[in-house]
Amino acid sequence: MNLEEIKSEIETNVPGCRLEIIPNGSPSGQHSLLVDADHAFAAAAYLRDAPNRQFDYCSNATGIDWPIKEVSTKVKTKKIVDGVEKDVDEVVKTQTGGYLEVVYHLFSVELRQGPLVLRMRTEDRAERIHLPSLTPLWRSAEYQEREIFDLYGVMFDGHPDLRRLLMWEGFEDHPMRRDYVDPDDYEYEPTAHDEVLKRAQAHVAAEGGR
């Protein structure tokens, strides 16, 4: 499987799609394809339906949190100090991260190919956290995207049923984020039974309070 070929195929078939190959430094050699959020759905639909690709099986979907990180690198530059040219080490600070990432591992059951690693990134970690949902294409993403929403806080547009999966309703944070702080009081964990009980009580009262 050649990522370059897949990239150019998507670029010709999905006009305007911006793709980037993210190299992977480990011996696994599983390089990935970063796709922009606006065209991600069309690109994924192409990968699923193109007869020579047929990525019909979305095995794994998961989130990653990349908070803003300052990386300082030393760069040698030439500077004129006291009229003499000298090599000086300069520390250049660059910022990386500052986004949430969603990763999909696609396989083809028909052609027995894979994995194709597809990535999407949000614009930041607080407000612009919307990404297109791929659940309409692969039903297997349904619970996994709910889990990413629950634990990382990515909003999937177009998901049929975006609710928390593992934490309870009313829980307010996203525990898998790197800057998550545990609450120091574990007082009361509501259960969804409460809602049912409340309605049962209302029903009993309406029937004459027996």
Place this chain on the structure above:
Amino acid sequence: MSVLTDTPIDLTPDLPNDRSEGQLLEVSMGPQHPSTHGVFRMDVTLDGEKVVKLKPVFGYLHRNHEKIAENESYLGCMPYTDRLDYICSITNNWAYALAVETLAGIQVPERAEYLRVITGELTRLQNHAGLVGFLMQDMGASGTPLMYAFREREKVLDLFEALTGARMMCNYMRFGGCRVDVPSGWLQAAQKVIDGFPKFLDEFESLLMSNEILMARTQGVGVVTREQAINAGISGPMARASGVNYDLRKVDKYGIYDRFSFRVPLGEHGDVYDRYMLRVLEMRESIEILKQAMRDLPAGPIMDPNTKIRGFRPKAGEAYGRIEGPKGELGFYLISDGSPNPYRFRVRPPSLINLTLLEDMCLGQNVADIVIILGSVDIVLGEVDR
């Protein structure tokens, strides 16, 4: 900082409830219900006996395994994987070890590969034996078939105890090999269990396979088509019961599975009966693999000498490793940033993803069939909720 959905979420939305249309009944099955195989809950809406709506509710056993692993060393994550699917700890170890080996490019010695196949297939045997027993129990065959199955499972657990020191939390594998070699006399004991297993299967089949009640309760119930199964990411025996020819032991040929000859059973109808039958057939194939592996087991080291498992720091990068677990495709996705603990540690849980179609399978069925359909999916809540 918090992000909430725009619309408030209603877990059990109001359905038409006036009596002219017939009354609908909301039943909360679980979390403390013996047939949910753990702490799992389903919000079921019933019209008489028929299921008109079913929403699974997860999270009762959520420990955030992935967060714990981010603060652990690579070696320290290994015992935690036992607690995912606590019935099949050895295959969980294998999947994690395989992911780390893919991440760091580690070679596994021959003998360790054989030991992995032997223990992994024994795990599959005891998982499937337990499952068919539980399924009969769910169907109301109270006690006896389950005890027959557990009698066999117990023999395999005794082997695990002799090998690893623990019956269920085995913690047997390491990236680069296995933790301990077999003690003296273990191989003979294992051979005895393997040779005796077909007798149990014959007995089980002659007692139950053509049982009228079993067929009436399971045939045509909870049907999943091939297209549905692939699209919903169903894997393992459940996918193969729907006719998806996708067994990772044949597709990926991880480890040394290309050296063994075995067949992949496939179902035709995708109903509960096929899923049940498929597990029985898979046990027979596992026995074939075990016989070949026991015959060819070579001598040699069981750990890769170049791998330092303590203070292990793989190069920055990422890897996805997956195996054919007894429940389906068990995958681990690891990201390393060069530090001693994984930056990201993701478990791809087959139990959770196989539940995606639970509502589709149950709609229109009787409430008693929910229990059987759920039983045929084969879930362990330690893995569903992690």
